[in-house]
Amino acid sequence: MNTNISNAITRAFASYTSMNIPNILTISRVIAIPFFIIALMYGYNGVALAIFVISGMTDAFDGFIARAYHQRTTIGAFLDPLADKLLLTSTVVSLSLVSVPNALPLWFAVTLISRDIIITVGIAALFMLGVKFPIAPSIIGKLTTFLQVALISIVLFYNYIGTPRPDLIRPFCWITFAVTVSSGLEYVYRGIRLFNSNSENIERREQ
Incomplete structure (x- = not known):
């Protein structure tokens, strides 16, 4: 019993000590999400834009601090992409549901969510089968994130100034959709290759 308590205290202390400045900045992005959604729901488009921009700045700062001051942690490597994904997904869904001068199409939000669900389920399935899947994003994955952030920024900016721009936003949606x-x-192709490669290795060992 005492050993279990000691182990629990040790794990809690380790988690606490790993909460450095980059991790705190990462968590602040998650905390900002409900405030961002509320701002959109009540028409405070300037506040929503400010929250999104500040969240993007914290994303840049936490990465810089972690690299420059050697403060990379395991929990940070997990939380950082999770915080980014939660912010992007909640923003796209909110902009497809609320009444704003420039809304995102619902099909765009469904596409983004479906892609993330498929990737997550695929990685979980590979993990259960004992196949390690590298989480590091590819070039096209980074391009997808860049286009999504750029699209959201444009939509939020024109909502703030109250100018409908379907001529700009709709083509941008289709480009981002295609890259997404x-x-x-x-990711599906990489997962299938890893699964087939793992299966071949297992067959060779059994022969």
Whole structure:
């Protein structure tokens, strides 16, 4: 019993000591999400834009601090992409549901969510089968994130100034949609290759 308590205290202390400045900045992005959604729901488009911009700045700062001052942690490596994904997904969904001068199409939000679900389920399935899947994003994955952030920034900016711009936003949606689907297919392809390679290795060992 005492050993279990000691182990629990040790794990709690380790988690606490790993909460450095980069991790605190990462968590602040998660905390900002409900405030961002509320700002959009009540028409405070300037506040929503400010929260999104500040969240993007914290993303840049936490990465810089972690690299420059050697403060990379295991929990940070897990929380950082999770915080980014939660912010992007909640923003896209909110902008497709609330009444704003420039809304995102619902099909765009469904595409983004479906891609993330497929990737997550695929990685979980590979993990259960004992196949390690590298989480590091590919070039097209990074391009997808960049286009999504750029699209959201443009939509939030024109909502703030109250100017409808379907001529700009709709083509940007289709471009981002195409790259998002392509990145999802690339992850599926990588997962299938890893699974087939692992299966071949197992067959060789059994022979």
